[in-house]
Amino acid sequence: MKKTFINGVSCISTQKTFDTVFLEKAVVNTNETVLSIVPPVYKDYISPAAIRRMAKGVKNGIVASALAMKDANIENVDAIITGTGLGCIEDSEKFLKNILDNNEEFLTPTSFIQSTHNTVGAQIALSLECKGYNFTYVNGAVSFEAALLDAKMQIEGEEANSILVGGVDENGAYTLSLFKLAGRIKKESDLPSNVLNANSTGVVYGEGASFFVLENERKESTYAEILDVEIKNKLEETEIESEIITFLRNNNLQISNLDAVVLGFDGNLESDIFYKNLAENTFDQTPQLYYKHLCGAYDTASAFGLWIASKILKTQEIPEIVKVNSVTKSAYNTILLYNQVNGKNHSFTLLSK
Template sequence: MSAVYINSASCISVQDTLKENILQNLTPVSSSNIIKAIEPPYKEFIPPAMIRRMSKTVKMSSVASHHALQEAGIDQPDAIIVGTGMGCSQDSEKFLKNVIDHGEEFLTPTFFIQSTHNTVAGQIALGLQCHAYNFTYVNTSSSLEFSLLDAQLQINDGEAQNILVGSTDEQTDRTMELYVLNHTIKQETDLPADYLNSSTSGVVWGEGASFFVVGKEKTQSTYAKLKNINISNRVLLGEVEVFIQNFLSQNNLSHNDIDAVILGFSGDAGSDAYYTKASKLFPASSQLYYKHLSGEFNTASGFSIFMACHILRDQKIPEVMKINTVQKEEIRNVLLYNHLGGSDHSLVLLEKA
């Protein structure tokens, strides 16, 4: 499959990623177990009457997609593809609360209509008056990777030239309470979180939206070349090295060809063992991590792809992301490895454009 180009990258996250010089202004977060995204002034992008009816994830995605299209110089994409793990969970919770409070009677359909996972892609299309292919992938931590793979296939097949691809997930109060109770989220007694050498279970939970314009041709705004993606629902701990080596072989690369590897260390002692195994394959590569900057959530890999794009374009690695001290003269190939709780493993290979 031929490579495609990432011609713009926009992100709303726990960091102030809409500002310029983002690589110089990253602040780790470890003292809280739930961290919220820094939201932009929505009224600059969305009419006030519409803002009141939108959930947080729709608002974040509307602004992030606007920035991505503007940067790429695209008015109408040939397709809109969005990946999300939880969808519009705020409206889902509101609908379920109404069901309980009203004894399943006299329900208004608004919250139910707005709670569906494809609301984000639909709202972006409505705003653009875009009648092209519109699809949403819901595959937990590999939702964005499936979206990118779809975009790559469509461009390779000649179905599209420029595609808006994004990922988004929001927090909701009740869901966060449940995640704390079942130890998905770290207990406050286990803070501050140690992301690289954790001895406790659970993660620091974040949120955010990342959007990219993927195109067939390289442009002046191009960040990186998207070479290949591999996704596996289940990988045993003892199979991690083979999983990665096979992927590299498919792309005619060895571990020595990888200039930087970005690993999804989350501070969960059990599932981080996968990343520790993977890191042993790349002693001569710059090893990086990012979830101390974004938090863990279903589509946290969007933040890592956003950061990788900036690293490849600017040829600089932020000190705050470094695990080891290896520094290559040129950063050409970047490998990203992510999973969520030991499931839905993904590998993304990016190359300098």
């Protein structure tokens, strides 16, 4: 059975995460409830005529995928697998608004065509002329992990040698207004936000596109090996520790073998208790990291977490800005990522140097 290696990474986010080494330009914004992307220079990667017609998520996905492939030093892949929670939500909003504004008459189909969730994967395939397996997972907070698991199984089963995997989500103004009404996003009165010591419900929302080139062989550019990915829809607070112990045992590891754990703290008072219990008990002797204070919370934010973990394994350094506690290790060889949203869609991802 083939092993799965991360040989190229890239990240377009609400931070300057491209054209940099590793988070040296990152800043924590505690005074806004919605974080917007720091855009790359799109015309360096996409023709100006095409840029005009593309939604934000599509543009970010194309640029992020191009940067990941450049990082892996490859020009094409056997398959493209994307995960997204809301897809091209801006174009969906535009199309629905046009229906209302025009009384369901004289509609142009452009926004409708580009509003589907698989638009990002399709546009990347067109730009690469890749005719291989192309699939998009829309599974809420585990959309990216579902894509990652699919890619890992395909590489292990020798159905593909190189796969481009990504997590993409964009913000849409009307959707955000609904999220605010529903209490999913923090109120202005809850600011400044403190993700680690939350005193209110809701989250600071974000957006981003992170892509990874997975291959079946180790190269000079290799960041990490993906040992295992597991998804659980529902778990109680009391079950998390035993679930993690079992997950590690299945990979011949135990808690003491972990050199760091990346937790998905998002500042929601009600669901961050899952992480707090682990931080104070299970992982009190393990270096703990977090990331949603930098990228905001969105369905595929865990891809940003994987980008951070991959970078740490390659650089062997942990930036101060992502540290939860002060525990350190002399070397970082094994990292566990754990994420959940509102107490559901729990995911465990295990990386090795």
